[in-house]
Amino acid sequence: MKVAVVxxxxxxxxxxxxxxxxxxxxxxxxxxxxxxxxxxxxDVQSFVCVSEDFWEGTxxxxxYVPDQLxxxxxPVCTMSADGIHGLITAYMQILTGLFDVVVxxxxxxxxxxxxxxxxxxxxxxxxLNRPLGFNPLFVAGLEMNRxxxxxxxxxxQCAAIVEKxxxxxxxxxxxxxxxxxxxxxxxxxxxxxxxLKYLDVSPPVDGAIVMVLASEEIARSTENPMWIRGVGWCSxxxxxxxxxxxxxxxxxxxxxxxxKRAGISPREVDIAEIDDTFSYKELQHLEALKLxxxxxxxxxxxxxxxxxxxxxxxxxxxxxxxxxxxxxxASGRQIPDVKIGLAQSWxxxxxxxxxxxxxxx
Amino acid sequence: MRRVAVVGAGMTKFMRRAKETSKELTYEAxxxxxxxxxxxxxxxxSVALGSAPDAFDGVHMKGEYLxxxxxxxxxxxxxxxxxxxxxxxxxxxxxxxxxxxxxxxCLVVCEEKMSSCQPHPQGAFxxxxxxxxxxxxGPNLVWIFALEMRRYMHVHNIKKExIALVSVKxxxxxxxxxxxxxxxxITVEDVLNSEVLAWPVQRLDISPTSDGACAIVxxxxxxxxxxxxxxxxxxxxxxxxxxxxxxxxxxYYPRYVEYAARMAYxxxxxxxxxxxxxxxxxxxxxxxxELHHMExxxxxxxxxxxxLTEEGITQRDGDLPVCPSGGLLGVGNPIAAAGLMKxxxxxxxxxxxAGRRQVKxxxxxxxxxxxxDLMQVGTVVVxxx
Numbered sequence: 098m099k100v101a102v103v104x105x106x107x108x109x110x111x112x113x114x115x116x117x118x119x120x121x122x123x124x125x126x127x128x129x130x131x132x133x134x135x136x137x138x139x140d141v142q143s144f145v146c147v148s149e150d151f152w153e154g155t156x157x158x159x160x161y162v163p164d165q166l167x168x169x170x171x172p173v174c175t176m177s178a179d180g181i182h183g184l185i186t187a188y189m190q191i192l193t194g195l196f197d198v199v200v201x202x203x204x205x206x207x208x209x210x211x212x213x214x215x216x217x218x219x220x221x222x223x224x225l226n227r228p229l230g231f232n233p234l235f236v237a238g239l240e241m242n243r244x245x246x247x248x249x250x251x252x253x254q255c256a257a258i259v260e261k262x263x264x265x266x267x268x269x270x271x272x273x274x275x276x277x278x279x280x281x282x283x284x285x286x287x288x289x290x291x292x293l294k295y296l297d298v299s300p301p302v303d304g305a306i307v308m309v310l311a312s313e314e315i316a317r318s319t320e321n322p323m324w325i326r327g328v329g330w331c332s333x334x335x336x337x338x339x340x341x342x343x344x345x346x347x348x349x350x351x352x353x354x355x356x357k358r359a360g361i362s363p364r365e366v367d368i369a370e371i372d373d374t375f376s377y378k379e380l381q382h383l384e385a386l387k388l389x390x391x392x393x394x395x396x397x398x399x400x401x402x403x404x405x406x407x408x409x410x411x412x413x414x415x416x417x418x419x420x421x422x423x424x425x426x427a428s429g430r431q432i433p434d435v436k437i438g439l440a441q442s443w444x445x446x447x448x449x450x451x452x453x454x455x456x457x458x
Numbered sequence: 459m460r461r462v463a464v465v466g467a468g469m470t471k472f473m474r475r476a477k478e479t480s481k482e483l484t485y486e487a488x489x490x491x492x493x494x495x496x497x498x499x500x501x502x503x504s505v506a507l508g509s510a511p512d513a514f515d516g517v518h519m520k521g522e523y524l525x526x527x528x529x530x531x532x533x534x535x536x537x538x539x540x541x542x543x544x545x546x547x548x549x550x551x552x553x554x555x556x557x558x559x560x561x562x563x564c565l566v567v568c569e570e571k572m573s574s575c576q577p578h579p580q581g582a583f584x585x586x587x588x589x590x591x592x593x594x595x596g597p598n599l600v601w602i603f604a605l606e607m608r609r610y611m612h613v614h615n616i617k618k619e620x621i622a623l624v625s626v627k628x629x630x631x632x633x634x635x636x637x638x639x640x641x642x643x644i645t646v647e648d649v650l651n652s653e654v655l656a657w658p659v660q661r662l663d664i665s666p667t668s669d670g671a672c673a674i675v676x677x678x679x680x681x682x683x684x685x686x687x688x689x690x691x692x693x694x695x696x697x698x699x700x701x702x703x704x705x706x707x708x709x710y711y712p713r714y715v716e717y718a719a720r721m722a723y724x725x726x727x728x729x730x731x732x733x734x735x736x737x738x739x740x741x742x743x744x745x746x747x748e749l750h751h752m753e754x755x756x757x758x759x760x761x762x763x764x765x766l767t768e769e770g771i772t773q774r775d776g777d778l779p780v781c782p783s784g785g786l787l788g789v790g791n792p793i794a795a796a797g798l799m800k801x802x803x804x805x806x807x808x809x810x811x812a813g814r815r816q817v818k819x820x821x822x823x824x825x826x827x828x829x830x831d832l833m834q835v836g837t838v839v840v841x842x843x
Contacts, residue, residue: 151518156511156585157541160831161702170717173699173835174547177521177537186536192558194459195695195725219518224479332525332535350532448522450535 100191101322102184102456104134104309105420109271110302110405113208119153122204122305124165130200130307131167135319138167141309142196146175147183147203147409151216154209166202166307179203179442180306180413181452185328187310197312204305205407213301221447226337234298236446238290240342241377245292247343248384252292255376256283259296259402262373266399268430271414274300274403283376297376302405306413308420323423326437326455327359333449340449345378347451348385348441355439355453363387367435368422370415372443372451373400382441386453394432397422412442416454423458462556463682463689464549464841466495466675467802472639472790476669480515480571481527487671487795488529488567495675495685502675503561505530507537508548508568510793510830513582514575528567528673540697541586542743542830543837544568545672545797549826550695550839552676562681569671570792579667586832588702600664604656606709606833607746611658613710614761616749618658622649623767624745625662628781631774632788634814637799639790640666649745665743668790672798674805690808693823694726694840704832715754715829715836722825723756726840731756735840736821737807738778739800741829742785751827752780754836775818782807782817797828801839808843 106129108122117125131138146162155161159175162168176183180203187199210216214232221227244250257280266275278296286295316322329351334340356363369388373379373396383389398404398418401411419438421427436458443451468490470476470483478486484507492498507528512520521537528535538544538551545568552566572579580598587593610616623646632641644662652661675685682689698717700707719731728734740751749763757778758766766772772780783789783803786796804824806812822843829836 149519150512154585155589156513156582157539157831159540159699160586160834161588163699164701164703168699169701170698170714172697172718172721174538174540174551174697177519177539182536186538186554189554189558189560192560193554195554195557216518219516220522222523223515223517330534330536331532332522332530333532334526335523336526346532351534354534444519444522448519450522450525 098192099313099324100188100310101316101324102308102420103311103316103319103322104130104136105417106130106133107271107306107417108304110273110304110407112273112302114303119204119206120165123202126305126307127166130309134309136198136309141198141200143172143190143199144168145183145186145199145201147178147180148175149177149409151219152210152408166200179444179452180410181416181440181442181454182330184308184416184454185330185452188325188328191310191312197315199310201308201310203410203413205410206303207301207408208303217446233446235290236337237375238293241293241375243342244377244381250380252284253280254380255297256280258373258376258379259283262396262400262402265397265430266403269399269404272399272404273302274405275399293375299374299401299406302407304407304410306410306417308413321424323420323456323458326457327355328454329354330452337447345381345385347449348382351451352386352441352453355455359455361437366393366437366439368394368397368419368432368438370398370418370440371395372441373402374406374443374445376402378443386441397430397432412452415440415442419456423456460557460559461679462553462676462692464674464692464805465677465682465685465689466491467805468494469637469672469799469802470670471637472668472670472792474639474666474668475573476571480569481524483571483669483671484524484527484567484569487673488565491673491675497675499529502529502563502565504534504555504564506548506552506555506564506566508539508544508794508798509537510539510541510544510570511582513585514570514572514579516574524569529565540830540835540837542793543828543835544794544830546801546826546828546837546839547697548794548798549801550697550837553692553695556676556678562678564676565673566676567673568794568798570795571669572667572792573669600656600659602833603744604659607658607744609709610746610750616764618650619646620764620768621746621749622646624742624748625649625787627773628742628785628787631782632784635784635789638784638788639668641784641788659744663745665786665791668792670790670792670795672795672802674798674802688809690805691842692839693842694722696721696838698836700834702832704834709833711760712750712754712836714834715751715827716756718836718838719755722838722840728840732758735823735825736819737782737804737817737824738780739783739803739826740780741827742781742787743791745787748781748785751829755825755827779817782815800826804841808841
């Protein structure tokens with residue numbers, strides 16, 4: 098059986114949204130996605146949301162999702178995972194034969210979090226690491242240093258990623274951190290944890306994305322199905338002390354699973370949306386995904402550096418771009434002849450968890 | 459649809475304050491489940507974790523923190539949660555890993571360590587309420603369940619003496635459970651004389667807060683038959699989430715449990731649950747909840763559950779044994795792990811491995827159910843021998 102993404106809806110991303118609650122953001126994305134699919138929320142049989150309690154400031158956050166999605170008294174669950182994990186969950190639910198139409202939702206209301214780094218510090222091992230009292234971004238600084246050392250990559254090469262992605266974002270109407278900057282601007286920005294600099298870090302944004310997935314039979318009756326060809330996901334290790342700091346093993350393992358399931362080699366990928374929470378991560382992930390060949394369009398959307406970092410919705414933002422490109426609806430930033438697209442996510446520091454999805458027309 | 463079986467199960471002791479860290483509890487239960495079916499981590503293709511709010515441990519992204527101890531090192535791994543319904547839901551979460559055809563095996567692990575939350579986990583529960591409308595009132599869980607219990611008693615004219623029988627039964631059943639935290643021989647009078655917390659909820663109407671972990675191993679049909687001669691099949695799954703605006707609902711009946719149960723029964727081709735279900739483990743964090751959920755699970759008419767309890771039908775030697783494990787009231791309530799404990803119990807009952815807890819009648823079909831969020835979610839699993 099095949100499964101397709103048949104509808105997508107996005108609110109767009111902004112640094113602050115004082116005019117909207119998370120419920121309103123979710124509602125807007127949901128209405129857009131169902132409209133796009135030509136379906137009504139009544140046709141949806143199951144709902145998958147992705148969120149983490151501490152980002153929301155509410156425990157058991159899944160309590161507050163059903164009403165604005167049209168999901169009351171339906172099967173609804175929350176995955177504390179990235180949006181691509183959410184898509185994979187919906188994909189598996191459809192493959193079981195239990196459902197034909199499943200919705201996936203992800204959102205960010207990071208502007209409500211006054212000190213995101215203090216929240217993120219609570220993700221460090223409470224016994225071994227948290228007592229050190231560091232800003233958790235030190236993990237990214239250490240990792241970047243190790244990655245540059247192992248691969249002989251330079252800080253300039255990382256800065257070039259920021260330049261590229263922010264430039265790409267200028268053409269993406271959903272993005273809010275598009276900018277024309279030079280590598281030198283990145284290199285001259287404040288050092289946060291050496292060698293990680295201020296402009297190497299993707300800035301937080303608010304927004305919501307909803308996607309509608311359908312089984313083959315339903316998908317064929319919709320206008321624009323984009324097929325899920327392969328999926329993979331993996332958690333490496335939570336331990337800072339024993340992990341491989343140079344290589345993104347979670348990305349390597351999850352992509353191998355996805356390539357195998359899709360029956361394609363990395364060379365067949367036409368466009369890739371890769372995690373770039375930090376500039377060096379794009380390069381590290383490209384190597385892990387075996388996509389380091391020159392000429393492959395990467396993060397045409399602008400990535401997290403250009404669109405903004407929307408926590409669990411970030412993976413969905415990347416898939417949104419892949420779907421838009423596959424449909425040929427990316428207007429000014431459209432890449433010609435896109436047949437196969439890949440999106441990959443990482444759950445951010447201090448995790449080593451990530452997911453990969455391969456989609457085709 | 460691919461058939462999925464439970465082939466192994468393990469659980470730690472449930473206790474008020476475990477010396478083990480949450481990672482150690484998780485490891486212990488996972489290891490026991492694997493050992494019980496003589497598998498090792500190499501045989502496990504995917505891992506599904508269940509754990510209720512991060513606020514108990516104070517660990518952000520708790521699922522990530524627990525991944526290695528749940529055996530997920532370099533494996534496909536996700537954590538699901540639907541509040542108190544998580545324990546039974548995690549089995550559904552594991553079920554689709556195998557039923558989808560993506561994997562042949564899945565390790566399902568649930569862990570909860572509530573004692574890290576000082577002075578009491580109620581402090582964490584304050585943060586589950588709507589941050590604008592409800593949280594300023596300083597509500598706690600007992601407060602809203604008192605409303606629900608009161609409404610249930612009022613609509614069906616049920617007396618506290620009838621409800622207390624559930625607590626007496628479950629705490630007695632737990633005397634035979636080696637992992638139990640609050641096994642006790644008590645009387646209805648003990649319940650009625652215990653401290654009033656929020657009328658009509660009294661101390662002995664409530665399950666304790668606990669630390670603990672449970673795990674089960676799921677396998678596809680072919681794989682299950684290789685692993686064991688006695689697989690227990692997951693024949694029906696169902697879940698349903700009601701509106702977040704709980705104050706707009708009539709609390710006397712858990713319609714979300716009914717929706718979830720009907721979904722699971724349809725899949726399991728059960729048309730008459732009262733006749734076809736041999737043993738049930740409905741969620742019983744409070745004594746009235748067992749009755750409430752029996753009705754939601756269509757095991758009796760609305761308002762009829764207290765009568766069944768009075769007649770002894772729900773005793774271990776009765777016609778419809780309910781919570782033969784001792785339930786949350788007797789065994790303990792480490793939220794997510796408590797839900798999975800119910801699935802473990804049905805697994806052991808259907809295999810005839812429940813020892814002194816084994817029900818008298820011959821059992822082939824069992825149902826486990828959990829409930830959670832703001833009196834809002836039902837999760838149901840139907841299992842067959």
